Amino acid sequence: MAETLSDRYNSADVEGRIYQWWESSGFFKAHDRSTKPPFCIILPPPNVTGFLHMGHALDHTIQDLLIRWKRMNGYNALWLPGTDHAGIATQTVVEKELKKQGTNRHQLGRDAFIEKVWDWKHQYGDRIYAQMRRLGDSCDWDRAVFTLDENVSKAVRKVFVSLHKKGWIYKGLRLVNWSAPLESAISDLEVEHKQTKGTLWHINYPLEDGSGFLTIATTRPETMLGDTAVCVNPEDPRYKHLIGMGVTVPLINRKVTIIADTYVDKEFGSGVVKITPAHDFNDFRIGKTHGLEFINILNRNGTLNENAGAYQGMKVADARKKVVEDLKSLNLLVKEEPHALSVGHCSRTDAVVEPFLSEQWFVKTEHLAVPAKRVVESGTIRFEPESWTKVYLHWMNNIEDWCISRQLWWGHRIPAWTCGKCEHVTVSETDPAACEKCGDTNLKQDDDVLDTWFSSALWPFSTMGWPEETETQKTFYPTNYLVTAPDIIFFWVARMIMMGLEFKRDVPFRTVYLHGIVRDSQGRKMSKSLGNSLDPVELIEKYGADALRFSLIAHLYSGKDIKVSEQRIEGYRNFMNKIWNATRFALQNLSDFTAPSEGVKALPDKANMSSFDRWIIFKLAEVEKAVEEALESDRFSDAAQALYHFVWGQFCDWYIEFMKPIMNGDNAAERRTSQLVLAQVLNRVVRLMHPFCPFITEEIHSKLPIKGEACIVDQFPNTRNDKDFLAFGNEQSAFEVDLVKETITAIRNIRGENRLSPALKIRIRLGVTEDSVQKILGTNKSALMTMGRLEDIEIGVEGDLRKCAVALVTVKESTVKVIIPLEGLVDFDEEIKRMRKTIEKLEKDIGLLTNKLSNEKFVQNADEEVVAADRLLLSQSKVQLTSMREALTRFQ
RNA sequence: AGGGGCUUAGCUCAGUUGGUAGAGCGCCACCCUUACAAGGUGGAUGUCGUCGGUUCGAUCCCGGCAGCCCCUACCA
Numbered sequence: 006m007a008e009t010l011s012d013r014y015n016s017a018d019v020e021g022r023i024y025q026w027w028e029s030s031g032f033f034k035a036h037d038r039s040t041k042p043p044f045c046i047i048l049p050p051p052n053v054t055g056f057l058h059m060g061h062a063l064d065h066t067i068q069d070l071l072i073r074w075k076r077m078n079g080y081n082a083l084w085l086p087g088t089d090h091a092g093i094a095t096q097t098v099v100e101k102e103l104k105k106q107g108t109n110r111h112q113l114g115r116d117a118f119i120e121k122v123w124d125w126k127h128q129y130g131d132r133i134y135a136q137m138r139r140l141g142d143s144c145d146w147d148r149a150v151f152t153l154d155e156n157v158s159k160a161v162r163k164v165f166v167s168l169h170k171k172g173w174i175y176k177g178l179r180l181v182n183w184s185a186p187l188e189s190a191i192s193d194l195e196v197e198h199k200q201t202k203g204t205l206w207h208i209n210y211p212l213e214d215g216s217g218f219l220t221i222a223t224t225r226p227e228t229m230l231g232d233t234a235v236c237v238n239p240e241d242p243r244y245k246h247l248i249g250m251g252v253t254v255p256l257i258n259r260k261v262t263i264i265a266d267t268y269v270d271k272e273f274g275s276g277v278v279k280i281t282p283a284h285d286f287n288d289f290r291i292g293k294t295h296g297l298e299f300i301n302i303l304n305r306n307g308t309l310n311e312n313a314g315a316y317q318g319m320k321v322a323d324a325r326k327k328v329v330e331d332l333k334s335l336n337l338l339v340k341e342e343p344h345a346l347s348v349g350h351c352s353r354t355d356a357v358v359e360p361f362l363s364e365q366w367f368v369k370t371e372h373l374a375v376p377a378k379r380v381v382e383s384g385t386i387r388f389e390p391e392s393w394t395k396v397y398l399h400w401m402n403n404i405e406d407w408c409i410s411r412q413l414w415w416g417h418r419i420p421a422w423t424c425g426k427c428e429h430v431t432v433s434e435t436d437p438a439a440c441e442k443c444g445d446t447n448l449k450q451d452d453d454v455l456d457t458w459f460s461s462a463l464w465p466f467s468t469m470g471w472p473e474e475t476e477t478q479k480t481f482y483p484t485n486y487l488v489t490a491p492d493i494i495f496f497w498v499a500r501m502i503m504m505g506l507e508f509k510r511d512v513p514f515r516t517v518y519l520h521g522i523v524r525d526s527q528g529r530k531m532s533k534s535l536g537n538s539l540d541p542v543e544l545i546e547k548y549g550a551d552a553l554r555f556s557l558i559a560h561l562y563s564g565k566d567i568k569v570s571e572q573r574i575e576g577y578r579n580f581m582n583k584i585w586n587a588t589r590f591a592l593q594n595l596s597d598f599t600a601p602s603e604g605v606k607a608l609p610d611k612a613n614m615s616s617f618d619r620w621i622i623f624k625l626a627e628v629e630k631a632v633e634e635a636l637e638s639d640r641f642s643d644a645a646q647a648l649y650h651f652v653w654g655q656f657c658d659w660y661i662e663f664m665k666p667i668m669n670g671d672n673a674a675e676r677r678t679s680q681l682v683l684a685q686v687l688n689r690v691v692r693l694m695h696p697f698c699p700f701i702t703e704e705i706h707s708k709l710p711i712k713g714e715a716c717i718v719d720q721f722p723n724t725r726n727d728k729d730f731l732a733f734g735n736e737q738s739a740f741e742v743d744l745v746k747e748t749i750t751a752i753r754n755i756r757g758e759n760r761l762s763p764a765l766k767i768r769i770r771l772g773v774t775e776d777s778v779q780k781i782l783g784t785n786k787s788a789l790m791t792m793g794r795l796e797d798i799e800i801g802v803e804g805d806l807r808k809c810a811v812a813l814v815t816v817k818e819s820t821v822k823v824i825i826p827l828e829g830l831v832d833f834d835e836e837i838k839r840m841r842k843t844i845e846k847l848e849k850d851i852g853l854l855t856n857k858l859s860n861e862k863f864v865q866n867a868d869e870e871v872v873a874a875d876r877l878l879l880s881q882s883k884v885q886l887t888s889m890r891e892a893l894t895r896f897q
Numbered sequence: 898a899g900g901g902g903c904u905u906a907g908c909u910c911a912g913u914u915g916g917u918a919g920a921g922c923g924c925c926a927c928c929c930u931u932a933c934a935a936g937g938u939g940g941a942u943g944u945c946g947u948c949g950g951u952u953c954g955a956u957c958c959c960g961g962c963a964g965c966c967c968c969u970a971c972c973a
Contacts, residue, residue, distance in 0.1 A: 012933065198971085205973080223973060236973095270972060278973045287973075347971070392901065396968075399900070403969090491968085526909080528966090559921085560910075565902090566967090568909060576922065579935040590932035646911080646920075661932070750939095756927095757939030763928050794930080853917060862953035863916090871916050878917095 010592065010708070014585035016549025019704045024138055027703070032076075032717045033143045035083030037476035044080040045481040046072060047465050047514075048144065049489050049497075050152065052091035053126055054098045057136035059523040059531060059569065060490065062541040066554045067520060067561070067641065068488045069142050073696035074636055076143075077721035083481055084143060085468050087150035088130060092416040092457045093187060093353045099125050099415075115414050122415050126151075136542055141550050141699045143717070150468045152460045153417070160467035161417045161460050162434045164508060169421075169432045173369045174409070176421075176430070180289045181408055183361030184351035185307025189412035190365055192456060193405065194496050196349040196358050205344035206329065207275055209337045210235060213251035213260065219244070220339050222274025224346055225284075226332070227324040230257050230313045231302040234280040236291060239265035241276055254279075255337050256328060257314055264295050283362045301362045305412070321359065366410040366419060366453070373503040374404050380512050386502065389518045389639050390564040393491055400495055407500075409456045416454030423449050462500035465513035478509075487514040490522060491564070518639060519564055523557075526570035544574060551698030552578035558697055559645040580649060581701050584694070587657050588705045591687050594668045598680045600710040605688060607711070609733055613678040616785070617663040620742035621686055623734030624655045626724060632693055633723045645697055652690055659746060660686070666787045684711045685730060689722045696721075744778065744816045745785045751812040751823045752793040758839045759810065759831050766796035767830070772803035772822030782821070810836045811892035812843075813885045818877070822888065833896050840893045847886040854879040 027033065035045075046068050051061060068084060076082040096110075099122045103109050110118040130151070137144065150157060168174040181190040206226050209218035221235055232254045237244040248265045261280075268291060269278050282292025283299040292299055302313045309316045309324050316324045332338040349358040378401045380386050381394060388394045410419060422431045424440035425447030431437050439446045460467070465484055469477040483505070487498065498517055505513035525531055531538040544553050548571075556577040560567045601607035609618060628651040635644035660683075667679045688711045695702040695716050706716035713719035720726060752769060761767065773779045779801045782789065789798060808828040814821040827836055854875055857863055864872055 010932090013935070198969095221973080225973085268973095273972050275973095280973095285973080287971090344972095346973090396901070400969080495969095522967095528909095562911075565910090570909085570922090572922065573909075575935075579933095582935050583933065586933035586936085588932080593932070642911085650920085657932085658937090753938060754940090760927070763930065763938075791930095850917075857917085857954080860953055864953085866953050867916070875916080 010585065010589045012586065012589065014549070014582045014701060016551065016581070016700065017546065020139070020141075020545075020550055020700045023700050023703050024141065027143065027715075027717055028138075028146070030715070032715065033084070033145050034147065035081050035145050035481075037480055039081040039480070041079055041081035043083070043480050044072070044075040045083045045085065045484040046486045046488065047468060047484055048084060048086045049487075049493075050087040050089040050150075050461070050464065051133050052094050053088045053130040053133070053151070054091060054094050055133050057133055057140070057541050059539055059541055061133075061137075062140060062553060063520060063523050063557045063561070063567070064488055064490070065137060065140055065142050066557050067518065068486070069140070069554075069699075070558060070641060070696045071486055071488075072143055073699060073717065074721060076717070077692070077695065077719060079720070081480070083145055083148075085148050085150070085481075086134070086137070086142075086144035086146065087152070087464070087468055088133065089457060089461060090126075090152045090416060092411060092413050092454060093189070093191075095122060095126070096413050096415040097187075097353070110414065118414055139542055139545050139550060141554065143699075148468070152457070152464075156470060156473075157460060157463070157467045158417055159434075160463050160471050161455065162420045163472045164463055164504065165420055165455070165459075166432055166434050167508075168368065173372065174366060175369065176364060176366050178362065178364050179367070179408070180283070180286055180360045180362055181365050182349065182351075182358045183303075183305075183307075183363070184354055184356055184358060185305075186354040186356045187351065187413070188305045190361070190363065190408055190410060191351060191353070191358070192408050192458075195352045197352050198347040199350055201346060201348045203344050203346045203348070204341050205274060206332075206341050207339040208255070208279075208332055209339055210252040210254060210279075212247070213253065218337075219247065219252050219263065219277055220275040221277045221279045223279055224344060225325070226328045227309075227316070227321060228281040228284045228302070229254055229279055229328070230309070230316060230324075231281045231283050231300040232257075232259065232261055232279045233282060233292065233298040233300055234261050234264050234295065236264050236266050236269050236278045236280050237276060238267060238269040238271045240267075241269075241271045243276060255335060256331055264291075264297075266291055266295070284360050286360055289360070289362075299362055303359060303361060305361075307356075307359060321357070365408050366421075366451075366455075368407040368409055370404045370406055370503070373507055374401050376506045377401060377499060377502045380502065380506065386512050386514065387516050389516060392564075393494065393517070393519055396491075397494055397499065401499065404499075407456075409459050410451075410453040411456055412452070413454050416457060417460055419451040419453050419455060421451040423451070425449060458496050458500060461497055462504040463508070465501055465505055466509050471508070482509060483512050484514045486516050486518055488518045488520065491519045492522075494519070516639075520561060521564055521566035524566050524568045526568055526572075528566075528568055539569065539571070544571070547571075548574050548578040549581060549700070551581050551701045555580065555645060555698050558641050559649065561642045563640075580653065581698060583653055583657055584690075584701060584705070587652070587661060588687065588708070590661055591683050592708065594664070595680055595684055595710055598677075598684065598710055600684070601681070604711055605685065605713065606729070607681060607685070608729060609681050609685075610674070610678045611733070613672075613674040614682070614733065615663075615667060615675060615679060616738040616741045616781075617660060617667070617788075618679055618682040619734050619738030621656065621660040621734070622682065622731060623736065623739045624651060625686055625689060626727075626731040626734050627651075629689070629693065629722050629727060629731070630724050648690075648694055648697065652694070656686065656690065659742075662792055663742075663788055666791050670787070682733075684709065688712060689727065689730075691716060692719050692722050695719075740817060741781045741785070744781055744814070744819065744821065745788055747814045747816055748782070748821050748823060749789060749792045751814050751821075752789075752795075752825070755810045755812055755823070755825050755836075755839070756794075759827065759835045761830060763794060765830070766794055767825060768797040768799075769793065769795055770799045770802050770804055770824040770826075772824060773801055773820075775819055778819045778821065806892050807895045808833070809892065809895065811840070811888065813888060815881055815885070820881070820884070837893065837896055840889055840896075844886065844889050844893065847882050847889065851879065851882050851886060854882065 072082050072084045182196050184191050203224045205222050207220050207222050209220050211218055247263050250263050251260050280288045280291055282288045282297050283301045300312055302309055304310045309319050311317055351358050424445050426445035427443040429440055429442035431441045501513045525537040552574050556574045628647050631647040632644045691702045691706050703716045706712050782800045810825045810827050812823045
């Protein structure tokens, strides 16, 4: 007894139940030891603070598609999930909580604060996993890792110590990007440059000998409090004679020297630059080469310090105003002009980044970069789309040392201890009891933690148990795909490659698949401030996870950003419903069908197959081929589109319609054969679609008469493993059915254009010359009658064309003349219009083709096939034109 | 400034070896035809950004121009 399905697919009834069943059945589990070939993707770990957003939805859908596809292909597929402690983000979240409670981290103290963060993590850290389950992510959850897990911390320390030993991690006093709200250094990559309208102030610095002033130009007047030189171009005739002389920095009244450096552009501003080595990256370099003094005028919180004299305690912005005012009143401000410049902002807090002199830890990247470049150049690691290769290599060629220390509390604390006695720094994997140099036990661990990306860089192997040698690594490292957005190529991808090569002596992954950003329907980035973010979970609740997944995949074109709108998702929700209803049709018509014992291997009875059966199998073979080729070449949207068109445009629109007369007909043998084909094709449709829309396909699969254990672990059909069944499709049937389809379309076209009511059954004649075509039409008479809504049909009889609508159907080299007497049904205006339109089109085509074919050079140079095809088309068009003209005259 | 990308139907985009332009949505008309109105049938819509070159032939290849976007780096 067949099950009864509701006429609408209700995703909410299905998804939770199906997911739970998958998970409890252990279908997501991969195995450390297996005879199956391995396939592995490491999930880019979302922040523990995070909620699933559309970017994740896209990223995860791609990964889940790959994992499910490979799993169905018999791979030991591992999708390894994890979350990132996200130093800054998480600390900020918890600090906000504390603020609400009227306290802060400094009041709590470091240990108590960290405990609070852990509390928060335990309470909320897994909520993103719950959201991922809503999407259908088939991760091996038992392996989930957190970046602060004991093992990962062990890996981090081992890597730190090892690189330190090699001299590739060092501590240095450097100018770093400083985020005042965070009171921490941030890396170059965390700085966002924004174009801003600034001001260029021209300021007079009195010359030492009292002979006048030197005018400098600056956009940041407040930093003059830290000036330790002014600089001119050595070739500048205006200032050449002043080099070596002293000037006084106003307000702070510091005497500094005029130095010369080619860095200064004579053309810009006044041609004189103030040098503030402690607060500007270029000035820092000059300060180093000229041996200048470095005066730091800032506190860690972004206010001015004691070196700023009267301005101490002010914020930078306030100090700037005050400095300008004071200069004005001293008559030292020459002029101010508007000046566009780009200003670095902290990507986390949006605060203006201050160059700040401080002691930080760095990774020396020079040596790590060499092999990391080579593996990409050699193609061992492939970027998709390929164009990112260039970007990667360009960056690697210009790579700077990586500032890895952060002045935060939440993260991996730097494993370095300073001796209270001899000040020697002991770097060690385990907490040392005593200074390795003098043996003193008065040790103090470095306060800083590591950049979050430091642990992320080790992710492909730290998640697999490294530094222990584990079976997991032996089986799954290197992994196959890394799927992410291109904005973290440098933050993350490059660093994983460097660390993987250094510590595993092998690449971390083979293919880096880079997808675009999800934007709103107008192409804007989704952001909280714009309020245009779509929440994937809400969309899932409204349209179902499958609809969301399918619409993301269907519009994913090679690395481009994708614009999503609810309307679009709704369209794919409708598609899901279409599949659902096709299943309802099938099940209704399979109620008396007994599943063969051979299951999916059962083959149809050759003798009783209809041409429609052969045709749909032929089309199935095409789509299986297209899907496999598309997936193999990372063209996921092509696969999705091919399936969409097959399922809707062929299976539903035609095959099911063709089945109706057969299912209701009295040829029992034919019916039984078609039932088997219907059941087999639907079984394949569901398997083919599963990686794209897992929930509905699993649900349908469970109701099919022919099915495997579970769709998720069933075999993915391709032209090899499905060869025996696909062999029943053939091109001759495809031609036959195409001829029938085209004829039906021509009838419908005439009906539509002439506004013949669908309820009106009409009589038609089909003019054919070839016996074979006549035979085909005869065999398919019932389909033509039903789908053309006919009362009667005469095949092979042209008869009198007076007052008849005529349309010509050409498939390959065969032609069918569709003739519909209109006398008494309609006035002929519409039909005359329709025929004139056809004639005009034919005349135009014939003109073009005639021109082309009478061009000797075309006939000589073009491929023979192209010329032959055009010749055929021309002769067919001419025949059609004659017929249509003749038919038209019959109206007049 | 350097690097990359984009410009095709009202909208979002396909178009992989150069041979008379496609899809989805939207639009118009007709239809509740028992799988599905979250549906069916039919229809309209494009000098493929612009100028030139190569070619018998260019949406596709090459060059100039215009417009939009992204990334990287920055002039105090």
